[in-house]
Amino acid sequence: MNFSNKVWQLTQKIPKGKITTYNIVAKKLNSKAYRAVGQALKKNPNAPEVPCHRVVASDGSIYGYKGIKNNKEKINLLKKEGIKIKGKKIINFKEHLYKF
């Protein structure tokens, strides 16, 4: 079981309409490798199974996801799940926050 593998497993656990942060995921893995979490998610071999769009930065902003590409469709999908996004930041992201 690699670090990345755990990350994906946890990410899969995120229910629809909920989100979490890299920091939290790393802590759940008993580690401070929140950056490595991002690395794992970007690899994401299980694209459909792992909702990486539900993992955001600690301040509730989309770090890199939309930044890499102008993929508004994914952001729109998040909105459809009940998450409101203003620019790169999630509105009331703490309320949707899933702490495992």
Add this chain to the structure above:
DNA sequence: CGCTTGACACCGT
């Protein structure tokens, strides 16, 4: 085996 990179977080300015 060691240096560089990156979807972050934290602190100072």
Add this chain to the structure above:
DNA sequence: AACGGTGCCAAGC
């Protein structure tokens, strides 16, 4: 409040 610099950890080369 916004921006920039620094530290962190795992993976890749």
